[in-house]
Every structure is written in C-alpha cells, then in structure tokens.
Amino acid sequence: MLRIRHEVNGGPEVLCAEEVDRPEAGPGELLVRTEAIGVTLPTVRKVREGSGPVSFGGEVAGVVVAAGPDVAGFAPGDRVTGLCFADAYAEYAVLGTAMASRIPDGASAVDAVALVRSGLVARGAYEAGRVRPGESVLVTAAASAVGTFALQLARAGGAGRVVAAVSSPDKAEFVRGLGADEVVLYEDADWGAPYDVVLDGVGGDLLGPAVRALAMGGRLVAFSSGGGTVEAYELLVRGASLIGFQMRAIALGRPDLYARWQRELWEQRAAGTLRTTVHEEIPLPEAARAHALIEQRRNLGKVVLVP
Template identity: 65%
Template sequence: MRRVRYESRGGPLFLEEVPLPEPGPGELLVRAEAIGVTLPVVRKVTEADEPVPLGGEIAGEVVAVGEGVSDFGTGDRVTGLCLGHGYADHALLHEAMTSPVPADASAVDAVALVRSGLVALGALEAARPEPGEAALVTAAASGVGHLALQLARTRGAGRVVGAVSDPAKAGFVRGLGADHVIMYGDTGWGTPVDYVLDAVGGELLTPALHALVPEGRLVAYSSGGGTIQAYDLLVGAKSVIGFQMARVARGKPEVYERWREELWRLFAAGELRPVVHGQFALEDAAKAHGEIEGRSNLGKVVLIPG
C-alpha cells in the first residue's frame, strides 16, 4: 500500500510502498476514502525533532478486524482517529476511537465533521454557554473554527463574532452566520463578548482576553502556546479554561459518544454544515499542508487516497 512519510523536520513529504498492516487486538483495518488534514499534524512536520507518523481522522470501509472487536465488521463504513500512520491507502483504528458513518453521509462529510466537530463542540461545552450570550471564535474559517461558529449559534448565542487572519475570509465567515467579522490586527475587537473559543494562542491570547466582559471565559484549545498576565485575569475576574479532546476521548467515552451523536443529529437536520476547502490526492499531501500553513483554507482540507 501507499503511505506518506518524511525523514527530517520540515519534510519533504514523500510516498512509499509498505506492506498492508495487520489489525491487532481491538483494531480495525480501514481502506481510507478520505483523510482530514489538521494544524497539529502540520506543526509536527515542521517542529518535531524526530519524524512522527502522520495521523489524524480518517473515514472509509472496514476490510479486516482484530481479536476482540465486537461493534464493527468488514464492509462497515466508519470514521475515527488514527494514532499511527493515517496518511495512507489503509490505516488502523482502535475500536474505541471509531464510530459509524450514516448511510446518507460521505467519507468526506465524516472527516470534515466528526473530529473537528468534536473539538469545536468540546470547546463550546467548556465555555458553559448561556442562551443569549455573545461568543467570539478565533480561526473562524478553519476546519474547527467554522464548525465552532455554527455550534455557538445552535446553542443560543445572541451574537457571534468571527476573528480571522485575512479580510478575504470575511464573506465566508459571515455566510456561516457570523454577525461580525474582525481581523487579528484590529485595534480593539468591538463590543465585549461573554466567551471566546480560541484556536490560535500565542500573541492572540492577550487581545482575546481583553475582548471579554467582566467574568467572561476564554477557552484555549490551541497547540500554539502563549502566556497571559495574571493581572489581566484579576482585574475583570475573568477565567481561562484549557480544553484537550484527547482527555475526553480517553477518560469520558460516554461524553465522547454523546457529542458524536449530537454532531450527526445537527448535520442531518441541516443545522451544522461542514465545508471542505479542498480535496488533494495522497501524493499531493505537501500541497494540502501548504494550504494550512499559509492560512488560506476556508473550512476543512482533505486528502483522497483513491
């Protein structure tokens, strides 16, 4: 089978031929039909000291199952998080990290919706939103951000603000339901909001905190790092809440499943619309990473192995 790999920090990415893996206990071997590209994986290629497997969300058809697998069989259409080599024709999924794909949804729908949607919904849950509150979503045109913006509206946000890096993204974000769109470099971010869902981190944490009303909440779920001055929290009695999807997936499987069901329900009802920015062949993985690195994507970037 074909698999994308790299040998040193920064790449380049290349295709190699490797044997088909065998599913171990609790694992499924899936013929991948769509593979989601995420910022954390892109950052691993550019920042990790040693090469790591390119994992992430995949969707496709189960072709073999390992010992102990009870909920899935060959021929099932599934999606899930691949912790190993996910940029490949075939990939291994752990049963606990796998869910079925509805008959009326495509593999591309699944990778655009489920993992990014789980992060978006989890960050929103961490903010403890109340009906009528104002929300601000950074990276609002990203694979996660464009879903977070829509989810805030479904949870009753009275005003939704999207923050983006480029004015060219403003129309896209407004089309998803944002009442206002701001640029990262704007002086002041307008009328304060009750909570911020931040996927950027770094230098953006300070203006995000300043955008909150007194007692407002900032949910940080970025891998971009950053620091906050304690005084900025004290002066307005504001809160910063860290959110990591992996902790929920490992420690609260019942919550993880409930969130997945909610995402598919909203999708079926037309209340949540995952947008795919581009579909790239497996051999064009470097181009797909370039879309993420250049912050040019509007929605999800997807690899199509076939």
C-alpha cells in the same frame, strides 16, 4: 500500499510518498481502507516545529477490511471514521475501536472526516465555555474546520452576538455565511471587545489579545495546539477564567459523552442545522500541498486527502 513519509524537520516540502506493506490490526483495532483523511493543524505544526520525523495522525474514514483480536461491535464491511494517532496518511490505516464510530447511511467519507473530529472539538470547546443565551461569543481561527462549527453552534445556541476573528478580509463573506454577525482581523486593535466567551483555536501570540478581549467574568476556552502564555493579572482584573480543552480526554475518559456528541452532530447535519465545509479534496500523494494550504492560512473549512 501508498503511505506519506516525513523524513526531517523543515516543512511540507519534506513530505514524500513511499510503498510499504499493508499494516495488520492488533488487539482492539480495525484495519481500514481509507477513503478520506483529514488534515489537522496540530499535525502540520509538528512537521514545521518538531525536532525529528513525524508520524502523521489525523481523522480517517473508510471501510473496515479486518478486525483484530478482542474487537466487538465492528466487522469487515462496516463504514467507519475515527482518529488515528499514527500513519493516517495512507491507503490503509489502523484505527483503535475506542476512537471509531460508524458513518450513517447516505453520508460520504469526506462528510465524516469534515464533521466528526472537528465538530466534536467545536462542541467540546463550546460546552466548556458554558455559553448562555444572549451572551457574546468570539471565535478565533473562524474559517478553520473547527471554527466553522464553533460559529454555527454559537448561532444555533442562542448567542446574542457571534463574531469571527480571521487572518485576512477575504474570509469575511465565508464566515458570515456560517452565522457570524461581525468579522474582525487579528491585526485589529481590540477585536470589537468585550466578549463573554472567547473560543480560541489559534493560541501562541494571539492568546494574550484573546484574554484582553474578555468582558468582566468572561471565559476563554483554549483548545489549540499553539501554546502561548497568559498574564495572571489580565485574568485577575477581569475576574475572568481560562479553560483548557482537549478532545482526547473526553474520548478516553467519557466515552458515553463522546458517543452522544457524535450522534447529535450527525442528527444536526441531517436536520440541516449544521453543515460541513470542505475547502478541497486533495490526492494523497499531494499531501505537501494540503499542509501548505493550512500553514499559510488559506483554507476555508476542512482540507481532505483522498487516496
């Protein structure tokens, strides 16, 4: 089977394709013939910033071809999606059942990788921010896969003002189409502050400005892999809160909530109140191009690899 390998640190240019044996499903695992693979910012960052070879994780969607020992509730022929923590960039991937869910009839594999993981992160960050009707919400990385859902959730949830923060003005029309009332650029002075809630998917050097954009009593939800530091004084003078959110903690610690959120995402999509946005479907051997799109902040929505 075809698999994408990363040999050394240095960026997308060090990704290459290789032929390897098909893996086997272990206890509690499914072997999936992939039809779509989601590219995530954390994985792209690992390639650029890591000190050694990276095993590519990511969302996968496809058909179960084999189930390992101790698997219940899934069988060969099922269409599933879920998050693989290693070797996701391949024609066949091993998916743990704890991270797997069925794809509804009528939905494609591309729909699944565009909706489920990114939608879950957006839903979790939105819930962590405890957004109340009428409050103002700023979403950073608003044109990203997660950001597109965060905008829609804030709009549908009754936020009084929804603002998208993006890297370039050519993304403004796109994010307005997803519910943003206003658009600000990262280089702008105050990002149109203040905001009751900031949902930050960037981190790093933008974490400081995100805190300074908070209103008195505001809440900043940090859910990116970009790190960053915050001056405690900036929170103190605003009476503000900094909340960290990680989806894996919900998936493993609250499987009931994880399953309910997934179900509700599909229901919202079927009802037309939540839509997926896919920037491009890229052939698996061109994974380096997919990484470059995200690293250069050129994507509008999800970037998907297709075997």
